Amino acid sequence: RETAGLAQIPAAEAAGTSQAGLSRFERGRSLPSPELVRTLAGVYGATAAETARLVELAEAIRPEHLNSRVIMQRGLNHFQQRLATIEASSRLVRSFHPAAILGTLQTRAFVTHVFGRAGGDLDDNAKSTATRIGAQSLLDDLDRQWVLIQTEGALDWCYGSAAIMAEQLDHMVEVSRRPNVTLGIIPHRTPATVQPLHGFHIFDERAVHFGTTSGAALIGDQADIEEYVAKFNLLAELAVYGDQARELLTRIADEYRQST
Template identity: 40%
Template sequence: MTNQDHLSTELRRLRKAAGLSGTEAARLTGLSQSKVSRVETGAFMPTEDQVVALCGVYRAPAKVRRALVAITRDLREEASSARVVLQRGAWRMQQRIGKIETASARIRSFQPTIVFGLLQIRDYITALFGDSLPADERDQTVDARLERQRILDSNREFHFVLTEGALRWNMGGAATMQAQLDHLIEVSRRGRVRLGVIPWTAPVSVPVLHGFDIYDSRAVLLGTQTATALVTDEREVADYEKNFTEVERYATYGDIACSHLARIAADYRQLAVEPLQ
C-alpha cells in the first residue's frame, strides 16, 4: 500500500470509527463534503492543517495523528503544482485510478496517441505494457485495468474523444487493432458512452501535447512516458476543461464516427491479409 493509499484509507477508517458521516465530518472541520470524499478516495491531497482538523474531530490518538501528518508532509513535498505522481504501470495504480473513477459521476477523456484505458481490450493492454513490467506484475496490471472497465455498465456519464492518429498506431499488430476497433464500435452504441473520433482529414487549430482524463470538475489525470500525475489545482483543472471543449468540436459522433472506425478497421483487416513490405 502506498503512502497516499494509507492516508486515504486511514482517514476513512477513523471517520467511520467515530460514527460520523462525510457530511458531519465536513461540517465539523469546515471542509466541503466533496473534499472529505475526495480525500478518502485519494483524488485530493489534503494539507497538514486539514489532516490535523480531521484527526481532531475523529478523536484519533496522538500517535496516529502524528503519523498521518508526517505522511501528508512527505506526499506534499513530492507533489509539484498540486500534482501527485504515481509510478507508471503498477497494478496498484490501476486500482487507485479505479477508486477515483468510482467516485466520479462524469468522466471526460481525450487521447491523441493511444486508446483510452477504459476502452482497451486485453490484447491491446498486454501489448501496451509489453516488457516494461515483470510478467507477473504485467498480468496483475492487465487484470486490474480490465476490472476498472466494469464502471462502463454504471449510470455514470462518459465522453471520450480520440484522434485517428491514435487508432493508426499499430499497437500489438493488425489483428489486435482490428479487434480493438470492433470493440470501440460496440462500446460507442451504449447509451451512457459518447465516443468522438477526430479524423485525420479534419483541419484543427488546437495544439495538443498529451492525453488527459477529467473527473467531474475536480481532478485531471495525465499520463507521461515515466509516470502518471493527478492534478487537483482548480485553475489547472479548468484549463483542461477548456482544452477538452476546444478539441471536442472537431470530433464526429454516432454513425459518422462508427463509419470512421469501420474504415480504419478495414485497413487493419487488409493489412493482416497482405502485410506491407
C-alpha cells in the same frame, strides 16, 4: 455532514479546519488531505469501512508528479489501482488521447500487449492487465458518464498487430453504442484551434491525470483543472460522433483486416 445534522461552521471547528476551507472541499474546489478526511469522517460518525474507503480515495486523488522509475519501482499495478479508485468515485470521466487507444476502450488483447511490453515484473504486469480490464465494468453503471475523444491518428497506429487493431476498433464500435458513453473521433485534416501535447483524463472536476514518457501526474489545482476542461471542450468540438464515428472506425478496421 448533512446526515450527521451538522452545519458547516461547527463541523469545521470540530475538525480543526475553517468553514471556508470545508466549503471549498464540499464544492470540489480543493482537495482535503487524507488526514483531514479521516478527521471529518470521525466528526460525521462514519463507520470504519466508510472511513477507510474515504481515506483511500483521498490518498488516491492527492496531487502528485511521479517519475516513471518510481512508478516501476512501486509496481505498475499500484498506479493502475490508484487510477481505478479515482475513476470508481467519479460520475463523469472525460478522456482524450492523440496517439493511443484510451484504456477504457482497450480490449484484453490490446491491454495484454501494452503491459506485456512494459518491462518489470511479469506478475505485476498480469495484475495491471486485470486491474485495467476490471475497471471497465464501471461502464455497466448507467448512472456514470464517459466522454471519450480519440484522433483518427490513434486508430491508424498499428499497435501490436493488424489483427489486434481490427478487433480493437470493432470493440470501440460496440462501446460507442452504450447510452452512457459518448465516443468522438477527430478525423484527419480537421482544422484545429488547439494543439494537445499529451493525453489526459478529467475526473468530474476534482482531478486530472496525464502521462508522458518520463512519468505521470495527478493534479488537483482548480485553475489547472478548468484549463484542461476548456481544452477538452475545444477538442470535443472537432470530433464526429454516432454513426459518423462508427463508419470511420469500421472503415479502418476493415483496412486492418485486409492487411492480414
